[in-house]
Amino acid sequence: MKEAKSMAFVNAYGVLATLENLCDMVDEAKAVCRGLKKPVSLCFDVTDGPCVTYHFTQDGCKMTEGDYGCTCKMKFASPEKFNALIDDSKPGIPAKNIAQVLSFLMGPFTKLTNILTKYLMPSEEDLKDKDFFRKSTILTMYTIGGAICALGNTDSISKLSASYIPDGDIQMGITDACYVTIRARDHHLELIKEKPDTPRAVMEFKTVELANALFNGTASTMAELCAGNIYMCGMINMIDNINRILDRVAVYLG
Incomplete structure (x- = not known):
């Protein structure tokens, strides 16, 4: 809901x-x-x-x-x-x-x-253009980053997940394409549209194509993680709680 x-x-x-x-x-x-x-x-x-x-x-x-x-x-x-x-x-x-x-x-x-x-909200025809596909995926990444913070700060379910995130910077990104920082301070989340200097946790998608498939629900996060196409390191509990909020992002933006 x-x-x-x-x-x-x-x-x-x-x-x-x-x-x-x-x-x-x-x-x-x-x-x-x-x-x-x-x-x-x-x-x-x-x-x-x-x-x-x-x-x-x-x-x-x-x-x-x-x-x-x-x-x-x-x-x-x-x-x-x-x-x-x-x-x-x-x-x-x-x-x-x-x-x-x-x-x-x-x-x-x-x-x-x-x-x-x-x-x-691209059409299948627009996505056939490689430049459009890349820009669409990157813009979606920024939107999702902002939505994670918005929900972590206001949505009753997401706030529970945010309450378990310790202070620090979480790096999310697409390799060689774009990066965002989710900054946690006293369980309040803030989006910074650049790579953090000293992240406490990192979650990075290997390609734009993979990120697009994950955003659209046509790829399995677990399968891609096992295949080494999603890189995670640092405090995994921070990423785990961000992923819980991501589930809520799908409800709001799906």
Whole structure:
């Protein structure tokens, strides 16, 4: 079962946070950013949910917590209302700079989220293109990393797993493709989109193809682990609890 509040955090810190990487990796998204006449910092403020700001410039996108520096804001009365923005394109209530929030949301933001959807929910035809396949898998990796942290901090089942994770950095990645750090501090999880200097645990997939198959459920984690295609080392109990949260990620994003 999904919890609406946790789903809102997954959408904010997992799905929409991947706009950072999309605008850095995909030419179509870069073109949308280059078309901006001035920077826009769009805040989504959700009652009993996340409050995050996505800062867009011609150079790309950066997400920050809170509403500091936002040039426009949209408020949502509940996590369910915010989730409806993602699922059904139903906007919230403009709360700051109404003209900008509406024009940006219906223009560049929608273009970017449509591109993101194409990569996170790809068609079989699109996946035949090797470059698209690689970028789709890497973007999915970033989304999953954000979702792990969002659920570990808010989902009632995932919080139990997070409560057993000691302080330290967990490295997750795809060899020679991308890496993320899941940082645990007092059982609170934070995503850092780069390789840690001194990880306490490591889980690494050997190839992009393997990662894609694991993400889509067409490969067996145990079989690939036994075959040596998934590398694990360090404090295995940290990885074990991350994998338990990954099971919940599949429920929310599946």
